Structure formats: C-alpha cells, structure tokens
Amino acid sequence: MDAVIFFPFTHRTAETVALKMAGAIIENMSTKKLVIVGVILLLFQAFSFMVGGLIAPSPTTAVHYLATKCVDAVKTSEKDEWFMPWGPDQCSKIRDFEEATAKRIEANNIVFAVHIPLPHREMSAWFQFMLVILQFDIAFKTHNQIEDGAMATMDVRLAYRDDLMGQWTEMAHSIEHRKLNCNFTTSKTPENDGRYYECDLLPFMEVGSVSHKYYLLNIRLPVNERKKVNIGIGEIKDIRLVSIHQNGGFTKVWFAMKTFLTPSILIIMIWYWKRITQMTRPPVLLEKIIFALGISMTFINIPVEWFSVGFDWTWMLLFGDIRQGIFYAMLLSFWIIFCGEHLMDQTERNRLSVYWKQVGPIVFGSFCLFIFDMCERGVQLKNPFYSIWASDVGTELAMAFIIVAGICACLYFLFLCFMVFQVFRNVSGKRSALPAMTKARRLHYEGLIFRFKFLMLVTLACAAMTVIFFIITQVNEGHWHWGGYTVQVSSAFFTGIYGMWNLYVFALMFLYAPSHKRYGDGQSSVGDQGGNSGEDIQLTTTITHVDGPTEIYKMTGKEAQE
Amino acid sequence: MLFLALFSANASNWLYLAKLSSVGSISDEETCEKLRGLIQRQVQICKRNVEVMDAVRRGAQLAIDECQFQFRNRRWNCSTLESVPVFGKVVTQGTREAAFVYAISAASVAFAVTRACSSGELDKCGCDRNVHGVSPEGFQWSGCSDNIAYGVAFSHSFVDVRERSKGQSSNRALMNLHNNEAGRKAILSHMRVECKCHGVSGSCEVKTCWKAMPPFRKVGNVIKEKFDGATEVELRKIGTTKVLVPRNSQFKPHTDEDLVYLDPSPDFCDHDPRTPGIMGTTGRFCNKTSKAIDGCELMCCGRGFHTEEVEVVDRCSCKFHWCCYVKCKQCRKMVEMHTCR
Numbered sequence: 001m002d003a004v005i006f007f008p009f010t011h012r013t014a015e016t017v018a019l020k021m022a023g024a025i026i027e028n029m030s031t032k033k034l035v036i037v038g039v040i041l042l043l044f045q046a047f048s049f050m051v052g053g054l055i056a057p058s059p060t061t062a063v064h065y066l067a068t069k070c071v072d073a074v075k076t077s078e079k080d081e082w083f084m085p086w087g088p089d090q091c092s093k094i095r096d097f098e099e100a101t102a103k104r105i106e107a108n109n110i111v112f113a114v115h116i117p118l119p120h121r122e123m124s125a126w127f128q129f130m131l132v133i134l135q136f137d138i139a140f141k142t143h144n145q146i147e148d149g150a151m152a153t154m155d156v157r158l159a160y161r162d163d164l165m166g167q168w169t170e171m172a173h174s175i176e177h178r179k180l181n182c183n184f185t186t187s188k189t190p191e192n193d194g195r196y197y198e199c200d201l202l203p204f205m206e207v208g209s210v211s212h213k214y215y216l217l218n219i220r221l222p223v224n225e226r227k228k229v230n231i232g233i234g235e236i237k238d239i240r241l242v243s244i245h246q247n248g249g250f251t252k253v254w255f256a257m258k259t260f261l262t263p264s265i266l267i268i269m270i271w272y273w274k275r276i277t278q279m280t281r282p283p284v285l286l287e288k289i290i291f292a293l294g295i296s297m298t299f300i301n302i303p304v305e306w307f308s309v310g311f312d313w314t315w316m317l318l319f320g321d322i323r324q325g326i327f328y329a330m331l332l333s334f335w336i337i338f339c340g341e342h343l344m345d346q347t348e349r350n351r352l353s354v355y356w357k358q359v360g361p362i363v364f365g366s367f368c369l370f371i372f373d374m375c376e377r378g379v380q381l382k383n384p385f386y387s388i389w390a391s392d393v394g395t396e397l398a399m400a401f402i403i404v405a406g407i408c409a410c411l412y413f414l415f416l417c418f419m420v421f422q423v424f425r426n427v428s429g430k431r432s433a434l435p436a437m438t439k440a441r442r443l444h445y446e447g448l449i450f451r452f453k454f455l456m457l458v459t460l461a462c463a464a465m466t467v468i469f470f471i472i473t474q475v476n477e478g479h480w481h482w483g484g485y486t487v488q489v490s491s492a493f494f495t496g497i498y499g500m501w502n503l504y505v506f507a508l509m510f511l512y513a514p515s516h517k518r519y520g521d522g523q524s525s526v527g528d529q530g531g532n533s534g535e536d537i538q539l540t541t542t543i544t545h546v547d548g549p550t551e552i553y554k555m556t557g558k559e560a561q562e
Numbered sequence: 563m564l565f566l567a568l569f570s571a572n573a574s575n576w577l578y579l580a581k582l583s584s585v586g587s588i589s590d591e592e593t594c595e596k597l598r599g600l601i602q603r604q605v606q607i608c609k610r611n612v613e614v615m616d617a618v619r620r621g622a623q624l625a626i627d628e629c630q631f632q633f634r635n636r637r638w639n640c641s642t643l644e645s646v647p648v649f650g651k652v653v654t655q656g657t658r659e660a661a662f663v664y665a666i667s668a669a670s671v672a673f674a675v676t677r678a679c680s681s682g683e684l685d686k687c688g689c690d691r692n693v694h695g696v697s698p699e700g701f702q703w704s705g706c707s708d709n710i711a712y713g714v715a716f717s718h719s720f721v722d723v724r725e726r727s728k729g730q731s732s733n734r735a736l737m738n739l740h741n742n743e744a745g746r747k748a749i750l751s752h753m754r755v756e757c758k759c760h761g762v763s764g765s766c767e768v769k770t771c772w773k774a775m776p777p778f779r780k781v782g783n784v785i786k787e788k789f790d791g792a793t794e795v796e797l798r799k800i801g802t803t804k805v806l807v808p809r810n811s812q813f814k815p816h817t818d819e820d821l822v823y824l825d826p827s828p829d830f831c832d833h834d835p836r837t838p839g840i841m842g843t844t845g846r847f848c849n850k851t852s853k854a855i856d857g858c859e860l861m862c863c864g865r866g867f868h869t870e871e872v873e874v875v876d877r878c879s880c881k882f883h884w885c886c887y888v889k890c891k892q893c894r895k896m897v898e899m900h901t902c903r
Contacts (some may be wrong), residue, residue, distance in 0.1 A: 061705025062758075062772035066680040086682045095620075100886040108884040121701045133758055137777070146883040196630070196777040201756060223883045240680070244758060244770045249703035307736050324762045373763045398612045420777075474769065 003022040008241040026454060026511040027447045048257070048499025053492030055487060056253035060246050065342055067112035067219065067239040069094050070470060071105055079416050083113040083218050097237070107230070112239045123227040125309045126248035127210040129317050132217075134204035135366070138197045139240040144188045146197060147232030150180045155220040155387055158205065159214035168216055174385045180233060180394075197234065201242075208317035208378050209308050210245060214538070217241070250491055251305075257495055260305040261502050265301055269294040272509040279514055285350045286341045289334050290508055296330040299323055316375045322370070329366040332457040333359050333502075334413060335459065339419040342443065344426045358415045366406030372401035423452060429490040439456045460503050469493045570616075577648045577667055579615075580622035588615035599646050603723045605754050609696075613684055614675060614716060621674030625667040628696050628782040632662075632789075635856035637830040637843050648857055650839015656737050656824030662789045664738050664746030668721045672746050674785035675774060676713030687712045704740075710753065710775060714746050733797035733824055736806050748784040752776045785821070791823040811903045831863035843902045850900050862902035872899045 026034070068085030071092045083091040091113060094100050100110065116130070117123055123130070137145060155178045159168035182197035205217075219239065223230045273291060276283045283291075300323045323367045336358040340349055352359065372388075376398070377385045388394040427449050434442050474488045480487045578599030588594070594615070596609035608615050626648065629640035638659055642648045653660040679687035687709050700706070709826055721742050723737040753773035761767030793816040795806040808815055816822055833842035846860035848867055857869045874897045877890035 013610070057704030059768070060770040062770050063705070064680045064709060064772070064774070065682070066677055068681050082587070105886055107883045110885060115682055118687065119685055121706075124702045126702060131758070131760055135774075141882075143877070143880050144888075175773045195779050201758065221884060223887075225881075230884060233884050235882070240774075242756070242758075242772060242774075244760065247704050319760045369763050420731065470767075507834060555593070 022513045023447070023515045024451060026451060028515040029511075034334065037507070041507055043501055044503055045496070048503075049255060049492050049496035051253060051499075053487040053489070056488060056491040056495065057247045057249040058488050059250045059491050059494055060244050062242050062244050062436070063117065065114045065116065065118075065241040067114050067217075068240065069100075070099075070110045070111040070113045071100075072111050080170070082216055084216065085113040085115050086114070086119060087164070089485070097235075107221060107223045110220070112217075112221075114217040114219075114241050116215040116217065116240075116243055122213045123210050123245075124213075124248055125209065125214065126251045127245035128251055128305070128308065130205075130207050130215075130243055130245045131203075132205040133241045134178070134202045135242070135244045136180065136182075136199055136202075136233075136236055137191075137240060138180075138199060138234040139237050140184055140188065140195050140197060141193055141235050142188065143329050145188065145236040146180060146182050146237050151235045152178050152180055152221065153229050154178065155222055156205075157218045158384065159216045159218075161216075162212060162213045162519030164214070171215075172384050174383050176385045176390065178204075178387075178390055182234070188231055196237070203389060204241065205384050206317075206377070206387075207384045208314035208377070208381070209312055211308075213310040228231050233482075250494075253491075253495065255303050255305060258301050259497065260306070260498070262298065262303060263303040264485045265294060265502060265506060268506055268509050269298060272513045275438070275513045278309045284335060284341075285352060286512075287514070289330075289337050290512055293334050296323075296327045296511050297502060300327050301502070314381055318373065318381070321373050321377065325366050325370060325373075329362050329561050331380050332362045332416075335416060336362075336412075336419065338452075338455060339416065339423055342423055342448055343419070344430055346450060358412065358419070359417070361408040361411040365405040365412070368401045368405045372398055372405075375401075380390050418458070427452070455508075455512075458504065458507070462500055466497050466502060469497060472507075572696050572714045574649070574653055574667055575601075575646050576604060576618075577622045577625060577663075578646045578676065579619040579637055579646065580626050581642075581644065588612060588619065601724055601818065604720060607720050607723065608813050608872050611716070616676070617678035617683065618671055619669040620678075621856060622667065623669035623776060626662075626671065629663060629666055631779075632666075632782050632786040632886055635849075635854075635859060637846075637855065638827075638840070639846070641839070641841055643838055645838070649838075649849045651837040654733055655829040658789060658792050658821070658823045659790055659827055661737065661821040661823045662743045664741040665748065665785045665788070666782065667745070668717050668742035669745035669749050669785065670778070671721055672710070672713040672717035672749055673775065673778055673781065674713075676709045677713055679709035683711075708773060710749070710773065717746055718741075732806075733806065736797065736804065737795070737822055737824055740806060740818075744788060744821055745785060748788070749818060752780060752784060753833060788819065788821045791847040792823055793827070795822040795824060829863065831865075846902045848900050848902055850898075859903070865903045867900045867902050869898055869900050871896055873897075878882060 014450075068091070070083040070085070071094055072081075072083070073092060078267075085091070091111070094103070094110075116132075136152065156172075156174055156176055158172045159170050161168050181200035184192075184195070184197050186192050186195060220250075221230050221236070224232060225400060269291070269539075272294065276287050276291070304319075305316060307313060308545075333355075336355055337352075340355060340358075343349075376386075376388045381390075388398045422540060430445050430449070437445070470493070473493045480489055525545065567586070572848040576599045579597060588608070589612065591612055594600070594605050594612065597605070597615075598609065600608060626640070626642060635642040638652060640649070640663075643650050647653055649659075649663060649848070653663050663759050675684070687706075722739060724799060725742075726740045741796060754776060755771055756774050757769050757771040759766035759769045794809045795816070796809045797804055798807045799805075806816075828837075828840065830840055831843060832840075833844065834840050843861055844865075846861060848861040849856045850858050850867075850869075852861070855861065873894055875887070876893050876895060878893035880888055880890035882888055
C-alpha cells in the first residue's frame with residue numbers, strides 16, 4: 001500500500017537545486033486542513049476589518065482655523081512676545097484691514113495668530129502627528145493683482161505650553177517662503193473686484209509628535225520694498241489654516257492591533273526558523289527571503305509608538321516611513337524571488353546576485369524615496385516649517401526622486417509580469433510532459449506548480465483587496481451608515497489591509513515552511529488514510545543531504561493505490 | 563389678524579442688528595433685551611448664546627453688503643432705512659426680493675458663525691454635537707464635527723424661529739422657511755472639498771479631506787442666480803399638510819435650493835411714501851449703452867435721463883502693500899455720467 005520509491009539521481013542537473021525547496025507544509029496538508037486554516041485566517045481578516053470599521057473612529061481629523069489679526073502696537077523690540085487670538089490675555093485685534101488702514105496700522109505690525117486647538121480642547125500625545133496647511137484668502141483688485149510667480153515670505157514662530165496660565169515656550173522660528181499659486185477664474189475686470197482668487201493649498205508645518213497640550217502660531221508677513229519682500233502678493237484678506245492630526249481613538253485601536261500582531265508573527269517566525277535549522281541542509285534563498293519578510297513585518301509590528309505617548313519623539317513619523325519602506329521593498333523582492341525559484345527551467349539560481357536585475361530597481365527606488373523622505377521629514381525634525389516643495393530647486397529635486405522611483409516601480413512590474421508569464425509558460429510546458437515523467441518527478445513538479453499557483457492566487461487576492469479598498473476610500477466619503485452602525489470605511493481599510501498583509505506573511509511562513517514529515521512519521525499517516533478524504537495527495541520530499549543522490553518520495557492515498 | 567400678519571412678515575427684523583454698531587460688543591445678557599428687531603424667542607436665544615451674537619451681527623452686516631453688491635445694477639438696489647425693518651416694506655410682501663433677502667440673511671448667519679468658530683471666538687462649536695459629547699475625551703477619541711454644522715444649526719434655530727413659533731401654517735411662513743433653507747443650502751452645496759496626502763513620503767496612501775466654506779461672494783452669486791430663476795408658488799393643501807407648489811403647473815417643481823415667492827414684485831420705479839424702502843430710481847446712475855436692467859432705458863422706467871460731463875479724480879499707478887498701504891498718483895479724467903430723471 002505505502003509505496004516508498006527510492007529514486008536514484010544519476011544525472012545531477014540544476015534541477016536538484018529546484019528540488020531543494022521541495023516539500024513545504026502546504027503540499028503535505030490535507031485539503032481539509034488547508035480549508036480549516038483558510039477559514040481561520042479569513043475570520044481573523046474579517047475581524048481586523050471590523051475592528052477598524054466599528055470600533056475605531058475615522059483615522060484623521062482636519063480642524064479649520066481662521067487666523068486672528070493681532071496688532072503689534074508698540075512694535076516691541078523684544079522678540080519673545082506672543083500674541084494670543086483669544087482667552088484672558090488676548091492681543092488687540094482688528095476685524096479687517098479697512099480698520100487697519102483707518103487706524104494707520106502698517107503691514108509689518110500685523111501678526112496673524114492661531115491657537116491650536118480651539119477653546120476648551122486639548123491636544124494629546126495620542127494624536128501622533130500634526131500637519132498644518134495654509135491658505136491665503138486673496139481678493140482680486142484690478143489695480144492690485146497678484147504678480148506672476150509671486151512669493152509670500154512669512155516670519156513664523158511656533159510655541160507651546162501645557163498649562164493654560166503658563167508661559168509660552170518657543171519651539172521653532174523660521175523665515176519661510178511659499179510660492180503663491182493662484183488663479184482667477186472669472187474675467188479680470190473692475191466689476192469682479194472683491195472676488196477671491198483660487199489659491200493652492202500651501203504646506204505649512206509638520207510635527208512628528210504632539211506632546212504638548214497647546215500650540216500657538218504667530219505669523220508675520222513683513223514688507224520690504226527695497227528687497228521686494230511681500231510685494232505684489234495682492235490684497236490678503238485672511239489666512240486660513242487646516243490642521244490634520246490622527247484621531248486618538250484610531251491610534252489606540254491601531255496600537256492595540258500592533259501589540260496583538262507582534263507576538264503572533266514573532267512566534268510563527270521563531271517556529272519557522274526552527275524548522276529550517278532542524279534540517280540538515282542550509283536554508284535555500286527562498287526560505288531566507290520568507291524569513292526576512294517575517295523580520296520586516298515584525299519590524300513594522302513592534303509597537304514602539306507606545307513610547308511616543310510618553311516621550312517627545314518627533315522622529316517617529318520618519319521612522320514609521322522607513323519601516324514601511326523596508327517592508328514594501330522586502331515584499332516586492334520576495335515576489336520576484338518566489339517567481340524565479342519556481343521558474344522550472346534548467347538554470348541554477350538560489351543566489352540573490354542572480355536577481356540583481358529585478359531587485360536592483362527595488363533597492364534603487366526605495367533608496368530614492370528614502371533620500372526624498374530624509375529631505376522632507378528629516379529636515380522637518382529641525383525646522384517643522386520646512387517643505388521641499390516650497391523652493392523651485394527643491395520641487396525639481398523632489399520630482400526627480402519621485403519620477404526615478406516611479407520608473408523603478410514600472411521596471412519592477414515589467415520584470416515581475418514577465419517572470420510570471422515565464423512561469424506559466426513553463427508550467428504549461430511541464431504539464432504536457434507530466435504524464436511521461438516518473439511518478440516522483442511528476443509529483444515534485446505538481447507540488448511546485450501547486451505551490452506557485454496557490455501563492456499567486458493569494459497574492460493576487462490580497463493585492464486586489466488592497467487596490468479595491470484603496471479606491472473605495474478614495475472615492476467614498478469617510479463612513480457608511482449601515483443599519484444602526486456607522487462603518488468608518490477608511491479606518492476599516494487601514495486596519496483591514498494591515499491585518500491582511502500580516503496574515504499573508506503569517507500564512508506564508510506557516511504554509512511554506514519545510515515539512516518535517518520524514519518517511520518515519522509518514523507511516524503513521526497510512527493508518528488514517530481511509531479516514532481522511534480519499535482525494536488527498538500527500539507528498540513528502542525530504543532531502544537527506546544537500547546534494548544528496550537519492551530522494552525519498554512517499555505517497556499515500558489514491559496515488560499510492562494506483 | 564392684521565397685526566399678526568404684519569408681525570409675521572417682518573421676520574427679518576433682526577437684520578437691524580447690523581445698524582447697531584453703537585452698542586459695541588454684545589457681551590452680556592442684558593444687552594439682548596435692548597436689541598431692537600429681535601422677537602422674544604430670539605432674545606432667549608441671544609441670552610443663551612451671548613458670545614455668538616457678535617457673529618450674528620456681523621452676519622447681518624454681511625447680508626446687507628452682499629445684497630447691495632448683487633443688486634447694485636437693479637432698480638431696487640437693496641437700500642436700507644434707519645428703522646425696522648431695515649429694507650422697509652419691500653420685504654414685508656412675499657416678493658422675489660424678499661425671498662432673496664431671507665435666503666442671503668440665513669446664509670450669512672451660518673457663514674459668520676462658522677467663521678467665528680474657526681477663529682476660536684466661540685466656546686461650543688462642533689464638539690457639542692458629537693456623539694461623544696463635549697468632553698475632551700470626545701475630541702481626543704474622534705475629533706469634533708465641522709464648524710459649518712454648528713453654523714448652519716445656529717442659523718436654523720435663530721433665523722427660522724419666528725416662522726416656527728407659529729406653526730407652519732401661513733403661506734408666508736412656508737415661503738420664508740423655504741428660502742432660509744435655500745440660502746443655507748447655497749453654502750452647503752458649494753463647499754469645496756480639499757484634500758491633503760500624507761502617507762509614506764507624502765503619498766496618497768493616507769489622505770485627509772475636508773470641506774472648506776466658499777467665499778461669501780460666491781454664496782451671494784449663487785443666491786442671485788436662484789433669484790433670477792425663482793419660482794412663483796401658491797399654497798396648496800395635499801392631504802393634511804400644506805405645501806407650496808408652482809403656480810404655473812407647466813413649470814417643473816422647485817427644488818430645495820431654489821427660491822420661491824408668492825407675490826409679483828412692484829416695478830420699483832417711483833418713490834412711494836406709503837411704502838418705505840422703495841426709493842424709486844430718480845437720481846440713480848445708469849449705463850447708456852446697456853440693454854439690460856442697468857441700462858438707462860429700463861433703469862429710468864422710460865422717464866429719460868440727464869447726461870453731464872464730470873471730472874473724476876481717480877487713483878492711478880499705485881503702489882500697494884498687502885495691507886493697509888497704498889501710494890497713488892491722482893489722475894483726472896472726464897467721464898460722462900447719466901442719471902435718471
């Protein structure tokens with residue numbers, strides 16, 4: 001019944017290398033068990049979507065601020081005076097600039113003040129980050145139009161305090177330039193005076209941690225006619241700011257999820273590595289890359305963000321970017337190598353250097369994005385008002401980085417598609433040759449094909465889910481009402497997709513771990529062969545030596561009965 | 563009965579707040595009692611929300627300014643009186659002009675209150691309408707709702723209170739309520755959606771969108787367009803509820819955003835001492851070459867016009883700063899001015 005075939009390998013071709021990775025758990029699992037695993041994973045998947053959709057609030061909040069126009073009456077030489085828009089020691093305000101003209105107040109004496117947050121609210125470390133966007137309200141005046149390429153120069157100061165009665169402490173002070181990108185949609189005639197220009201949003205400020213309760217922004221637009229500073233910027237009516245921060249509730253749910261996911265991936269990783277080390281041969285490339293994928297996933301998962309609640313770590317935003325970047329690069333490399341190792345042609349691979357053509361673009365592209373990120377968020381650690389997009393050179397540089405990264409991405413996907421195509425071509429070639437092969441070789445190739453197709457299917461499903469959900473969140477407005485519940489679509493997207501890729505890595509490490517079912521314990525499965533579903537094909541490939549001359553194939557079930 | 567009808571028609575009396583610049587800031591509850599133009603219910607709202615009243619007053623001023631801008635070329639140019647009601651008898655009838663005034667004033671209150679919220683002048687914007695309550699935990703957990711929701715809700719309770727207090731029975735009340743709502747819709751349906759991407763390296767993986775209020779000039783333009791295409795309606799009873807339906811059944815029914823009116827407008831040609839607010843067009847400037855309503859033919863109602871050559875001192879080759887500083891030369895030029903007889 002239990003046929004054990006000793007298959008002597010007389011000609012040592014490159015195929016032996018391909019055979020090395022043979023015998024993953026996924027092939028040895030019965031369909032029933034596979035279905036059970038699949039269902040459990042799906043349950044976790046649904047759970048991760050539900051956590052985001054039902055428990056968490058929307059991921060971010062945008063708050064509008066209208067800058068209060070304060071008057072710096074005495075033009076204090078001391079620089080450390082702060083102007084409060086409201087509250088007990090608020091500045092002397094003017095409502096509009098007609099009032100200023102009447103009172104003979106000059107532009108240099110006007111300070112735009114914004115207090116973040118609005119009254120009776122407090123910022124919190126749970127907000128993780130805060131970005132502020134600035135928008136000028138500029139009225140069209142026939143005689144005072146915005147000049148081409150006009151640049152606004154702002155003297156900006158940021159301060160914080162943790163106590164409503166306390167003193168303000170300066171956090172940053174900078175002179176910033178922003179290009180006004182405004183257009184006027186109607187005709188520029190006197191009767192349209194007073195209509196507003198439509199101006200682009202200007203990136204204004206980005207801080208990577210919100211460790212203080214109250215923030216105060218003081219913005220001046222100094223005029224210097226000789227140096228052409230703030231000349232020809234039109235008639236500014238108002239400055240509006242929008243601050244964006246992560247919602248505390250979302251942060252908490254997110255942290256909880258990370259805290260839960262870290263040990264689960266870590267455990268499976270350790271288990272996986274143990275499996276590999278138990279084998280007599282050194283791990284092959286594919287096994288290493290799967291392990292590396294697990295490491296990068298754990299690297300993202302480890303909830304170091306917990307520290308940001310207690311410490312003022314502004315680099316957390318940058319660190320998060322780097323972690324995500326490493327994971328993406330790893331995932332993309334994994335797909336290439338997985339395809340390559342399943343090519344089933346007669347080439348020896350199993351070395352990373354073979355894949356330089358495909359992995360090169362990934363590394364180069366990620367490196368470009370890393371440099372770009374360092375230029376933007378890295379510099380922001382020093383000066384929160386910095387924006388690479390503010391200057392022409394910076395914009396060109398940033399665009400160059402992004403375009404190069406984009407080209408790399410395109411190149412990568414071309415390679416990947418070509419490789420997948422090659423695999424399928426070889427698969428169909430092997431298919432026709434299958435009946436002619438010996439049983440062992442046939443089963444080996446069937447195993448390879450099944451493994452490849454399974455991962456291909458799962459990967460496509462995951463990628464499709466990601467894309468579909470991404471589109472839904474882009475198209476849809478924040479939340480759906482569903483029965484009595486409000487489903488936060490974008491939160492569900494984040495937790496669901498995050499959970500999904502975690503489960504993907506988890507499943508990968510579990511299912512593609514080398515099976516250690518040796519022929520010794522294989523015999524035990526003979527007994528329940530009748531009990532198991534008869535369609536099960538269990539194939540174990542074990543290589544006793546690295547380039548061992550013999551392969552032991554063991555078949556049970558119907559195959560054996562044949 | 564007559565008294566009641568007059569009383570209800572003057573529901574825009576609160577616009578008189580715009581004229582109360584002498585009062586200074588409305589800072590305590592006692593000032594509420596002294597404000598002219600408010601009905602009892604509005605005084606109560608004033609007392610409960612004293613800090614909002616400055617914004618309401620700015621709203622009233624905004625409404626009048628915008629009305630005067632939009633109607634600058636029409637026979638009725640939104641001229642105000644120094645008495646209650648501010649626009650005189652023009653708004654006491656259910657005319658198109660009244661519809662415009664109601665819509666623009668409801669919109670302006672929502673607009674001004676929302677702005678006040680954003681500049682931190684008000685204490686209870688947005689957050690108190692959130693499921694999680696006013697508590698700082700609510701703001702920390704999920705943020706607060708948009709300020710515009712508060713602005714619109716306040717406009718709803720303050721501006722509409724007069725019509726609501728008597729039950730929605732009379733056709734005038736229904737018309738006013740409809741136009742108030744249309745005014746607020748003019749803001750709500752023209753909110754600009756703006757987005758910012760802030761994912762990895764600033765990619766759109768994470769994107770936050772918000773709605774920004776349109777400039778008030780745009781709101782004024784929208785309502786003016788609705789004014790030009792306003793629907794004449796009449797009261798009809800359908801079942802137990804009374805609704806406004808177009809008088810001409812051939813017209814397609816009006817939407818929530820359209821303005822409706824009950825009575826045709828007077829021609830506004832002549833000054834009528836019995837109806838304050840209608841100044842007539844005598845003495846108004848007109849455009850000789852235009853065939854539209856600002857043309858001399860229509861503006862002067864066929865009475866003809868004077869033409870005189872006037873020397874106008876104009877500013878030219880100016881130097882501007884973004885605020886408060888203009889240095890100009892004076893240029894003189896001769897202009898032909900036409901005034902209605």
